[in-house]
Amino acid sequence: MLSVPTYSAAERDRRWEVARELMASEGLDALVAYGERECADLAPFAPDTYFTNDRPGSIVVFCRDADPVQLVWSTLPIQDHIEAMKRGDQLWIPPHDIRVGRNAAGVVEVLREHRLENATIGVLGLDPFPPFHILPIMPYALWSEVLAELPGATFKQVGMSYLFATIRQSEEELAVIRYSADAGEAMARAMLEATAPGVDEAEIFTAGMSAAFRRGCAAPQMLLWSGPGFISWGSPAWAYRPQSPRVVAEGDVVMAEAFCRFGMKETQTQVAIAVGDLHPDLEEAAVIARAAYEAGLAAAVVGNTFGDLAGAMLGVLKEAGAWNVHPMVHTLNPYGPVCGFGQGLRRVPEALEYGRLFELPTMGGELPLAPGMTFAFEPNAVVDGKAVNLGCTVVIGQDGPIELNPFTAQLLRA
Structure with a gap:
């Protein structure tokens, strides 16, 4: 039986107070929190789950001092809620505040029940959510219908205020994040053990994912590439293109970014595994990446x-x-400020054959660092077309940074 951290009723009350303080500071009569659909992959935009501690993919509406109402997409989440009550799970939203209606009609109905047709309403979902959602995530059809039904209301984007209000983790949240980071390190160790010449990428991928699954981290994902030197970064090509996983050989470096999620809190583990002797440029890139890691600390x-x-x-x-x-670094829980990247692609001769190249600048640089913030440290360096990536999850502590899974803040050797 796994021993895992859980959330208390005190954590629920703290988070609901976050919503009410945000409403007060922004002069709002209500707050609408749109959550990305369930089964979303990387970087879920999930303020709904932040307030419900429940299945993602809903819309949560706070109206003045009333308890929040959760709007779900079908009867399936309600069926889950019934079974969770039977098991004695820690549930935050009672049955009478959950209804099917994850749509414009459902949002309008709740606001009208509280006579907020002409009120000022904050919305989570109208702001960009970098790095994966450069444009707002709110569906156009849903939101245009809400606007048409409530022409007298004033809607206000409050994404940045939400980020600032929630990015510092509580002690209960940090316990969940530490558990996730431990699982991420277990993923890396399993991948290291599985890596050898003649083993294909899918076997290494499986070893890492299995380690997370065994620890109850049910939604891990991984970027993974291998070879004697490359600048690619993303999911393995066989994950989206019908082809065989690449077989690892002597002189390769296997690199991965493992996204481990537990209790909707994410940690990241950057894996770089040397298979035998590497090209000198890869060894140099590893030294530079480690120096960048230490500079970041x-x-x-x-x-x-x-x-x-x-x-x-x-x-x-x-x-x-x-x-x-x-990126060399970005925030976690939630995503937000992100370090710039891609500026060196113009040095690659093949890149000149492509159309417009867009380099992402650093965004959110004004964010002041404060205790309880979590960051993905992922320093990477390219030397003559050969990249090395390493790093881990780091928490800002009162007296300095806290490395949660520093095993991968170095070049590993199979």
Whole structure:
């Protein structure tokens, strides 16, 4: 039997108070929290689950001082809720505040019940949610119907306020995050053990995912590539294109980014495994990435900003003449500020054959670092077309950074 952390009623009350404080500070009469559909993959936009501690994919509506109403997409979440009550699970929303109606009609119905047709209403879902949702995630058809039904209401984007209000984790949340990070490290160790010449990528992928599943982390995902040197980053090609997984050989580096999620809190584990002797450029890239990691730790202190943190890590690359294929660091729980990347792609001769190249700049650099914030440290360096990525999840502590799974903050050797 696994021993896992859970949330208390006190955590529920704290989060509902976060919603009410956000409403007060923004001058709102109501708050509508749109959650991304269930079974979403990376980076779920899930403020609904933040307030419900339940199945994702709903809309949660706070009206003045009333308890929140949860709007679900079908009877299936209600069936789950019934069974969870029978098991004695920790549920936050009572049955009378859950209804089928994850649509415009459902939102309008709740607001009208509270006579908020002409009120000021905050909305989570109208702001961009980087890095995966550069545009707002709210469906156009749903929201245009709400606007048409409530022409007298004033709707206000409050995504940034929500981020600032929730990005510092409570002690209960940090316990859940530590559990997730431990599972992420178990994934890395299992992958290291599975890696050898002649083993294909799917076997390594399976070893890592199995380690997470065995710990009750039911929604892990992984980016994975292998080869003697590459600048690719993303899911393995066989995950989306019908082809065989690549077979690992001597001189390869196997690199992965494991997204481990437990209780809707995410940690990330950056894996780089050397298979035998590597090309000198890969060894140099690993040294540079580690130096960037250490520079990030030095900057991850209260009093600095996210811009200071990202700048310190990017500065190591600039001094070494290297570049990064993906962010060096970004926030977790929730996603938000993200370090810039892709500036060096123009050095790659093949890239000149493509159309417009867009380099993502650092976003959210003004965020002040504060205790309880969680970050994915993922320093990566490209040297002559060969990249190495390493890192782990880091928490901002009162007295300095806290590395949750530092096993992968180095080049591992099979």
